[in-house]
Amino acid sequence: MSGAKYIRPTESELEILQVLWAKGTASVREVHEELLKTKEAGYTTTLKLMQIMNEKGLVVRDDSIKTHIYQPAVSREKTQQHILGKMINTLFSGSATELVIQALGNHQASPGELEEIQKILDQLKAQEEK
Amino acid sequence: MSGAKYIRPTESELEILQVLWAKGTASVREVHEELLKTKEAGYTTTLKLMQIMNEKGLVVRDDSIKTHIYQPAVSREKTQQHILGKMINTLFSGSATELVIQALGNHQASPGELEEIQKILDQLKAQEEK
DNA sequence: ATCAACTTACGAAGCGTATCGTAAATTTGG
DNA sequence: CCAAATTTACGATACGCTTCGTAAGTTGAT
Incomplete structure (x- = not known):
């Protein structure tokens, strides 16, 4: 059973996941600071993306504290496998x-x-x- | 100079490019028939995609004849390299x-x-x- | 020449992504 | 305690991808 259909992260979401995979857990601000090293974006943009990722189930967050703490909900390897597989087929x-x-x-x-x-x-x- | 900015094909466009890379040249109908083997889509959908790809410069077409003949305008290897490179970075x-x-x-x-x-x-x- | 089949062109709609402005809530420094 | 700063929430917008309906033009067979 299950199905538990796989959600393919978008490009921006992958950038965020990369940070989370590296850090384990992080606040929006931490992720945002990290992203700024490579690209530029507004803080609320990062926030919004992470909220959406939360709805999708790509991350989970602890909002018992004021500054919410996020962590990845999908494994790096599984995600790599999925995208790699797709790519092998279409390309x-x-x-x-x-x-x-x-x-x-x-x-x-x-x-x-x-x-x-x-x-x-x-x-x-x-x-x-x- | 150039720049000649690289256009990243979308997923659907890649499917079409795959057919064109394999066949060399093909009409919309030929591409469409090929696509039907793996997915389902309307004929005009394929047509529209190929028209857009033409505007983008991903393919070139010979419309001197009634049934237009398309061929890829980007190389398979270059495309693979670009996408592979992107993927290595983000994933x-x-x-x-x-x-x-x-x-x-x-x-x-x-x-x-x-x-x-x-x-x-x-x-x-x-x-x-x- | 006419009708049916095929092909192209065009435009519209639906959907998701990405971005950001603004407001509300919360925390913190003075 | 108050003001400034931080953070979250919400909604709006712009844009691109994908899909398709419909119309118009072309071809071929009878």
């Missing part, structure tokens, strides 16, 4: 491999990161042989 | 590696594909040592 003909290749080819990775990827690759190969 | 804290790991971990790849990825990885490693 890479359903091939995750194609996406990986594009990502590897055009966005530099450090030696350490390459090693990390190598490990995962080795694991996957090992699984094949079972 | 993976700017880390392409993180995206690759998620993609590898959750969407199965065939042995052949793993090999393909391995090759790219080897190339990148080789570059490091220069």
